[in-house]
Amino acid sequence: MKRIADSTVRRLSIYLRFLEDFEKRGIATISSDELAARGGTTSAQVRKDLSFFGSFGKRGLGYSVAELSARLRQILGLEREWQVVIIGAGKIGAALAQYHGFAQRGFRIVAVYDSDPAKVGRSVDGLVIRSLDSLPEEAKRHPPDIAVLAVPATAAQEVADMVVKSGIRAILNFAPQQLQVPETVAVKAVNMAMELEGLSFALTNG
């Protein structure tokens, strides 16, 4: 399959969110124009994005909301449940563990790890915090799909190395630290400081 751009995948996510909203409101069909208006893009972009994966619409009519959202879920790999572990049970890690929005979308948080002995054994949202040392062993028995890194920047690379060694192939990194991983491992970063700096730039040069 032709390589799909990151920007395309992000937009698919956005489209899916609207489609689910429409689904709830009982709307049966939607045009690329309507989808574009809400997603801040153009109808041509919507159609092009979808065209990479097939043709799902009806000319003259638009797209069936139910069908298109099912196809998008399929494309994005959201038909299955993903096993997620959170590493670092600090402020942000705990907030993530308590957030139920992820489970709703099929990302099930199965474990929380920390290296601090004072935290190990305590619970967050019904999950007992485990020692990070036990990750490699536990990952053998129940391989997680995604690791969320919520540790200090200074520890992020070594934790990432351990995660990779444990066989996990996707990382969501909250630490403001560029990670070096084999290219078989997918990494996404959530870098709030960088976003704020983007706003600072916009305010300064706007």
Add this chain to the structure above:
Amino acid sequence: MKRIADSTVRRLSIYLRFLEDFEKRGIATISSDELAARGGTTSAQVRKDLSFFGSFGKRGLGYSVAELSARLRQILGLEREWQVVIIGAGKIGAALAQYHGFAQRGFRIVAVYDSDPAKVGRSVDGLVIRSLDSLPEEAKRHPPDIAVLAVPATAAQEVADMVVKSGIRAILNFAPQQLQVPETVAVKAVNMAMELEGLSFALTNG
């Protein structure tokens, strides 16, 4: 000035992070090649990014770490302090309010707002939670530069409207909701669900 791409600004942020690291370690100069290696890009990209703003390097030598980081801070608008308000004192809002990494980079959290009467009056990290109703009035006296939205998705648009009416011209949005704002207002979104979906896509089609 020629319009600068978002992707360029993001990379400048990344470069700055490395430069500060080098500065701490007492390294005086750095080449575009070294900067690129750590940022996961190419030396040509680094030089092109910088060339939009001037020429800061010395041929044969590289860049002065101190000088380049000062220039980047200037370009990104990080020489001044930005006044930030957090709206929504829930799990994520509280984690952000307690995070001191932002202040270090010049983003000072000056107030936390919430609409829940049960939360108003309580404190997070030394800041008293205020009623959102008081925002427009208080913004008149001490205009904040940036509003961080950490409210439920259903409330995000109306809160954004209020923020815009209060004269705030930059928003960092944590709610999984596309915001409609005038184009004079800069918006960045931190959408963790979308990042997870990106990983799901990568794992499925990788």
Add this chain to the structure above:
DNA sequence: TTGGACTTGTGAATTTCTTCACAAGTTATC
């Protein structure tokens, strides 16, 4: 002062992403 080893800055080439524009298909109405 010459030569060799580096490194920047930048037009030009290339690649990637977005927008245009229109043939082709659908539905509704008379």
Add this chain to the structure above:
DNA sequence: GATAACTTGTGAAGAAATTCACAAGTCCAA
């Protein structure tokens, strides 16, 4: 069944971002 009003899917055009490639500048050692 003819016509009008829509809307998709997609090559082709256009715009934007990235990479190439090299002249020009710097440093150092002999």
